[in-house]
Amino acid sequence: MAQASSVFGLWNTSPTRHTAVEDVQGVFSGSFVAALGLYFLASAGLLTGSTAGIAFLLHYAMGVNFGLTFFLLNLPFFYLSMKRLGRAFTLKTFIAIALTSVLTDMQSRLFEIGLIHPGWAALIGGLLLGYGLLALYRHRASLGGVGILGIYLQERFGIRAGLVQLAIDMVVLAAAFFVTTPAVVMWSVLGAVVLNLFVAINHRADRYIAL
Incomplete structure:
Protein backbone atom coordinates (compact mmCIF):
# COMPACT_ATOMS: atom_id res chain seq x y z
CA MET A 1 0.00 0.00 0.00
CA ALA A 2 2.78 2.40 0.96
CA GLN A 3 4.67 1.54 -2.21
CA ALA A 4 1.58 2.15 -4.37
CA SER A 5 0.98 5.48 -2.65
CA SER A 6 4.55 6.52 -3.39
CA VAL A 7 4.25 5.54 -7.05
CA PHE A 8 1.02 7.46 -7.53
CA GLY A 9 2.38 10.50 -5.74
CA LEU A 10 -0.09 10.54 -2.85
CA TRP A 11 2.61 10.51 -0.16
CA ASN A 12 5.84 11.18 -1.98
CA THR A 13 8.63 11.33 0.58
CA SER A 14 11.40 12.41 -1.80
CA PRO A 15 12.12 16.16 -1.61
CA THR A 16 14.04 16.19 -4.89
CA ARG A 17 11.98 14.16 -7.33
CA HIS A 18 8.42 14.32 -8.63
CA THR A 19 6.35 11.23 -9.35
CA ALA A 20 4.54 10.78 -12.66
CA VAL A 21 1.19 11.70 -11.07
CA GLU A 22 2.69 14.86 -9.57
CA ASP A 23 4.02 15.82 -13.00
CA VAL A 24 0.64 15.19 -14.63
CA GLN A 25 -1.24 17.40 -12.17
CA GLY A 26 1.52 20.03 -12.32
CA VAL A 27 1.54 20.26 -16.11
CA PHE A 28 -2.24 20.24 -16.36
CA SER A 29 -2.85 22.81 -13.63
CA GLY A 30 -0.04 25.04 -14.92
CA SER A 31 -1.46 24.92 -18.45
CA PHE A 32 -4.99 25.54 -17.17
CA VAL A 33 -4.02 28.61 -15.13
CA ALA A 34 -1.87 29.97 -17.98
CA ALA A 35 -4.74 29.58 -20.45
CA LEU A 36 -7.03 31.46 -18.06
CA GLY A 37 -4.46 34.27 -17.85
CA LEU A 38 -4.27 34.47 -21.64
CA TYR A 39 -8.06 34.68 -21.81
CA PHE A 40 -8.13 37.62 -19.38
CA LEU A 41 -5.60 39.44 -21.55
CA ALA A 42 -7.49 38.66 -24.74
CA SER A 43 -10.79 39.81 -23.21
CA ALA A 44 -9.32 43.31 -22.85
CA GLY A 45 -7.58 43.21 -26.24
CA LEU A 46 -4.15 43.07 -24.59
CA LEU A 47 -1.00 41.21 -25.53
CA THR A 48 1.87 39.54 -23.77
CA GLY A 49 5.41 38.66 -24.78
CA SER A 50 7.22 35.59 -26.09
CA THR A 51 5.57 33.38 -28.71
CA ALA A 52 2.16 34.05 -27.11
CA GLY A 53 2.69 37.74 -27.83
CA ILE A 54 3.54 37.04 -31.45
CA ALA A 55 0.45 34.84 -31.71
CA PHE A 56 -1.63 37.70 -30.28
CA LEU A 57 -0.12 40.13 -32.82
CA LEU A 58 -1.01 37.82 -35.71
CA HIS A 59 -4.46 37.20 -34.24
CA TYR A 60 -5.26 40.92 -33.94
CA ALA A 61 -3.65 41.92 -37.26
CA MET A 62 -4.79 39.04 -39.47
CA GLY A 63 -7.58 37.31 -37.57
CA VAL A 64 -5.78 33.94 -37.38
CA ASN A 65 -6.67 31.44 -34.68
CA LYS A 83 19.29 19.08 -27.68
CA ARG A 84 19.91 21.08 -24.49
CA LEU A 85 17.19 20.27 -21.96
CA GLY A 86 16.39 16.61 -22.63
CA ARG A 87 13.59 14.39 -23.88
CA ALA A 88 11.47 14.50 -20.69
CA PHE A 89 11.47 18.31 -20.56
CA THR A 90 10.63 18.51 -24.27
CA LEU A 91 7.76 16.03 -24.03
CA LYS A 92 6.19 17.77 -21.00
CA THR A 93 6.61 21.15 -22.70
CA PHE A 94 4.96 19.87 -25.88
CA ILE A 95 2.01 18.61 -23.83
CA ALA A 96 1.80 21.91 -21.91
CA ILE A 97 1.77 23.96 -25.13
CA ALA A 98 -0.87 21.74 -26.71
CA LEU A 99 -3.04 21.89 -23.57
CA THR A 100 -2.69 25.66 -23.25
CA SER A 101 -3.54 26.17 -26.92
CA VAL A 102 -6.71 24.07 -26.67
CA LEU A 103 -7.79 25.45 -23.28
CA THR A 104 -7.31 29.07 -24.37
CA ASP A 105 -9.59 28.54 -27.36
CA MET A 106 -12.16 26.79 -25.14
CA GLN A 107 -12.45 29.64 -22.61
CA SER A 108 -14.81 31.82 -24.65
CA ARG A 109 -17.15 28.84 -25.18
CA LEU A 110 -17.41 28.16 -21.46
CA PHE A 111 -17.71 31.66 -19.99
CA GLU A 112 -17.56 35.27 -21.10
CA ILE A 113 -16.02 38.37 -19.50
CA GLY A 114 -18.50 41.13 -20.22
CA LEU A 115 -16.53 44.14 -18.96
CA ILE A 116 -13.04 44.48 -17.50
CA HIS A 117 -10.68 47.42 -17.19
CA PRO A 118 -7.48 46.78 -19.21
CA GLY A 119 -5.33 47.57 -16.17
CA TRP A 120 -7.15 44.96 -14.10
CA ALA A 121 -6.95 42.47 -16.98
CA ALA A 122 -3.19 43.12 -17.22
CA LEU A 123 -2.72 42.52 -13.48
CA ILE A 124 -4.86 39.38 -13.31
CA GLY A 125 -3.61 38.00 -16.62
CA GLY A 126 0.04 38.62 -15.72
CA LEU A 127 -0.30 36.99 -12.31
CA LEU A 128 -2.18 33.96 -13.66
CA LEU A 129 0.40 33.48 -16.40
CA GLY A 130 3.13 33.78 -13.79
CA TYR A 131 1.53 31.15 -11.57
CA GLY A 132 1.02 28.88 -14.56
CA LEU A 133 4.60 29.21 -15.73
CA LEU A 134 5.94 28.68 -12.21
CA ALA A 135 3.97 25.44 -11.89
CA LEU A 136 5.33 24.26 -15.24
CA TYR A 137 8.91 25.26 -14.44
CA ARG A 138 8.78 23.37 -11.15
CA HIS A 139 7.75 20.24 -13.02
CA ARG A 140 10.48 20.66 -15.63
CA ALA A 141 8.25 22.02 -18.39
CA SER A 142 7.50 25.40 -19.96
CA LEU A 143 5.26 27.10 -22.51
CA GLY A 144 8.00 26.89 -25.10
CA GLY A 145 9.61 29.66 -27.10
CA VAL A 146 11.40 32.17 -24.91
CA GLY A 147 10.58 30.02 -21.88
CA ILE A 148 12.79 27.25 -23.26
CA LEU A 149 15.56 29.74 -24.04
CA GLY A 150 15.20 31.35 -20.60
CA ILE A 151 15.47 28.06 -18.70
CA TYR A 152 18.47 27.02 -20.79
CA LEU A 153 20.29 30.31 -20.10
CA GLN A 154 19.45 30.10 -16.38
CA GLU A 155 20.74 26.57 -16.03
CA ARG A 156 23.77 27.13 -18.30
CA PHE A 157 24.87 30.64 -17.28
CA GLY A 158 22.86 31.48 -14.14
CA ILE A 159 20.88 34.27 -15.81
CA ARG A 160 17.39 34.54 -14.32
CA ALA A 161 14.80 33.07 -16.71
CA GLY A 162 12.28 35.78 -15.84
CA LEU A 163 14.72 38.57 -16.72
CA VAL A 164 15.58 36.96 -20.06
CA GLN A 165 11.92 36.68 -20.90
CA LEU A 166 11.23 40.25 -19.77
CA ALA A 167 13.88 41.66 -22.12
CA ILE A 168 12.56 39.74 -25.13
CA ASP A 169 8.96 40.53 -24.20
CA MET A 170 9.72 44.25 -24.41
CA VAL A 171 10.85 43.76 -28.01
CA VAL A 172 7.65 41.88 -28.87
CA LEU A 173 5.48 44.52 -27.21
CA ALA A 174 7.32 47.32 -29.02
CA ALA A 175 6.21 45.70 -32.29
CA ALA A 176 2.60 45.94 -31.06
CA PHE A 177 2.65 49.71 -31.75
CA PHE A 178 2.24 48.80 -35.41
CA VAL A 179 -1.00 46.83 -34.93
CA THR A 180 -2.79 48.41 -31.96
CA THR A 181 -3.10 51.60 -29.91
CA PRO A 182 -0.44 53.01 -27.54
CA ALA A 183 -2.85 52.58 -24.59
CA VAL A 184 -3.23 48.87 -25.28
CA VAL A 185 0.54 48.49 -25.56
CA MET A 186 1.14 50.28 -22.25
CA TRP A 187 -1.38 48.12 -20.38
CA SER A 188 0.17 45.06 -22.04
CA VAL A 189 3.60 46.16 -20.80
CA LEU A 190 2.16 46.25 -17.28
CA GLY A 191 0.96 42.66 -17.66
CA ALA A 192 4.35 41.53 -19.01
CA VAL A 193 6.20 43.23 -16.14
CA VAL A 194 3.89 41.62 -13.55
CA LEU A 195 4.35 38.20 -15.18
CA ASN A 196 8.10 38.30 -15.53
CA LEU A 197 8.88 39.85 -12.16
CA PHE A 198 6.71 37.18 -10.54
CA VAL A 199 8.70 34.45 -12.31
CA ALA A 200 12.07 36.13 -11.66
CA ILE A 201 11.36 36.47 -7.93
CA ASN A 202 9.85 33.02 -7.39
CA HIS A 203 11.76 30.74 -9.76
CA ARG A 204 15.34 30.01 -8.71
CA ALA A 205 17.19 26.85 -9.66
CA ASP A 206 19.13 26.94 -6.38
CA ARG A 207 15.96 27.11 -4.30
CA TYR A 208 13.73 24.53 -5.99
CA ILE A 209 15.57 21.46 -7.29
CA ALA A 210 12.83 18.84 -7.81
CA LEU A 211 13.06 16.97 -11.09
Missing part, protein backbone atom coordinates in the same frame (compact mmCIF):
# COMPACT_ATOMS: atom_id res chain seq x y z
CA PHE A 66 -4.65 32.22 -31.55
CA GLY A 67 -4.39 28.68 -30.17
CA LEU A 68 -3.22 27.12 -33.43
CA THR A 69 -0.77 29.96 -34.14
CA PHE A 70 0.66 29.74 -30.62
CA PHE A 71 1.22 26.01 -31.05
CA LEU A 72 2.88 26.34 -34.48
CA LEU A 73 5.19 29.18 -33.41
CA ASN A 74 6.64 27.00 -30.67
CA LEU A 75 7.58 24.10 -32.92
CA PRO A 76 11.07 25.41 -33.90
CA PHE A 77 12.06 25.72 -30.23
CA PHE A 78 11.61 22.01 -29.65
CA TYR A 79 14.95 21.37 -31.36
CA LEU A 80 16.79 23.50 -28.77
CA SER A 81 14.77 21.86 -26.03
CA MET A 82 15.60 18.34 -27.18
